[in-house]
Amino acid sequence: VAAGWTTQEIPDQTGRRALVTGANSGLGRVVAEELARAGAEVILACRDVGSGASAVGDISTRVPGARLETRRLDLADLGSVGEFAERLAGEDRPVDLLINNAGVMAPPRRVTVDGFELQLATNHLGHFALTGLLLGRLAAAPAARVVTVSSVLHKGGRIDFDDLQSTETYSRWRAYGQSKLANLLFAFELDRRTRAAGLRVTSVAAHPGYANTNLQAGSGGAFARLLALANPFFAQSAAAGALPLLCAATSGVVGGSYLGPDGPGERRGRPRLVGASAAAQDRVVAERLWGVSEELTGVTYGLGPEPVR
Numbered sequence: 001v002a003a004g005w006t007t008q009e010i011p012d013q014t015g016r017r018a019l020v021t022g023a024n025s026g027l028g029r030v031v032a033e034e035l036a037r038a039g040a041e042v043i044l045a046c047r048d049v050g051s052g053a054s055a056v057g058d059i060s061t062r063v064p065g066a067r068l069e070t071r072r073l074d075l076a077d078l079g080s081v082g083e084f085a086e087r088l089a090g091e092d093r094p095v096d097l098l099i100n101n102a103g104v105m106a107p108p109r110r111v112t113v114d115g116f117e118l119q120l121a122t123n124h125l126g127h128f129a130l131t132g133l134l135l136g137r138l139a140a141a142p143a144a145r146v147v148t149v150s151s152v153l154h155k156g157g158r159i160d161f162d163d164l165q166s167t168e169t170y171s172r173w174r175a176y177g178q179s180k181l182a183n184l185l186f187a188f189e190l191d192r193r194t195r196a197a198g199l200r201v202t203s204v205a206a207h208p209g210y211a212n213t214n215l216q217a218g219s220g221g222a223f224a225r226l227l228a229l230a231n232p233f234f235a236q237s238a239a240a241g242a243l244p245l246l247c248a249a250t251s252g253v254v255g256g257s258y259l260g261p262d263g264p265g266e267r268r269g270r271p272r273l274v275g276a277s278a279a280a281q282d283r284v285v286a287e288r289l290w291g292v293s294e295e296l297t298g299v300t301y302g303l304g305p306e307p308v309r
């Protein structure tokens with residue numbers, strides 16, 4: 001990654017079709033705008049289509065001629081994920097870029113219609129199902145890329161296979177850390193599996209550092225509220241936070257790369273390759289999580305693990 005990478009470096013995206021989850025707000029919105037500015041056709045996948053439409057309106061005023069479309073996707077509802085993917089699959093057009101960005105952070109414990117803990121459901125399982133259902137559309141592109149958004153907070157995370165849904169005890173930050181660790185395990189495992197299968201689909205991961213978005217205020221906990229108050233003073237802008245995501249999506253980084261900001265503690269700065277925790281690189285855990293995620297979502301990829309050399 002070139003030092004000081006900015007959106008100026010994004011190559012022409014004309015002819016590419018991108019899909020950004022959670023594109024009505026925060027980082028996803030910036031990513032949608034910059035991809036559209038570079039010429040991509042962008043689908044904004046949002047749980048509230050009204051909010052998606054207003055993002056489309058805003059972006060269109062700044063990027064005249066932008067090719068944008070809002071579609072409804074609730075990642076916390078496998079039925080919605082299935083409907084969304086079915087429509088795309090039926091269109092017989094490839095998807096070149098999938099940005100698995102949407103997320104929730106540290107809400108009080110909630111259970112989704114499918115019976116999953118909300119953060120695991122939204123941040124990991126919904127994206128796992130979505131990517132699996134779109135694999136055919138991705139593989140039909142000349143060189144597809146999947147970017148999954150994680151966080152520095154993955155470092156405190158642990159996959160608790162004995163209580164994945166935090167039924168016995170719920171800690172909102174532990175569940176967030178688990179879901180963000182799951183994002184990385186998934187991103188790396190997907191890359192190994194598509195490579196082993198010879199698919200033209202690379203998978204990479206990125207995190208924004210600490211960026212001023214709706215994430216902190218949206219969660220509702222005391223610490224998150226404090227973070228929201230601190231946002232204007234300590235967080236970088238959403239535009240800066242989106243840079244590692246955009247770099248992961250459009251630069252020449254290889255599959256399995258993980259990008260974040262280059263500043264102290266990876267909290268702010270320009271994109272660079274960053275390290276993932278040892279837990280995020282644990283292939284045994286990644287394979288187990290993959291199997292469990294297939295079981296829970298009912299979405300099977302038909303991709304075996306990479307053979308051990």
Ligand SMILES: NC(=O)c1ccc[n+]([C@@H]2O[C@H](COP(=O)([O-])OP(=O)(O)OC[C@H]3O[C@@H](n4cnc5c(N)ncnc54)[C@H](OP(=O)(O)O)[C@@H]3O)[C@@H](O)[C@H]2O)c1
Pocket residue numbers: 021022023024025026027028045046047048051073074075076077101102103104105122123149150151152207208209210211212213214215216218241
């Ligand atoms: N901001 C940071 O400092 C930071 C740090 C590390 C990682 N991240 C990660 O960055 C990603 C984007 O977050 P952000 O900071 O841009 O926060 P944000 O402004 O709150 O955006 C989150 C987006 O996800 C959407 N979303 C939430 N639940 C959804 C669901 N069930 N189905 C579909 N979409 C859903 C939200 O939709 P609504 O508007 O309808 O709620 C919103 O569009 C997240 O994965 C987050 O974990 C952010």
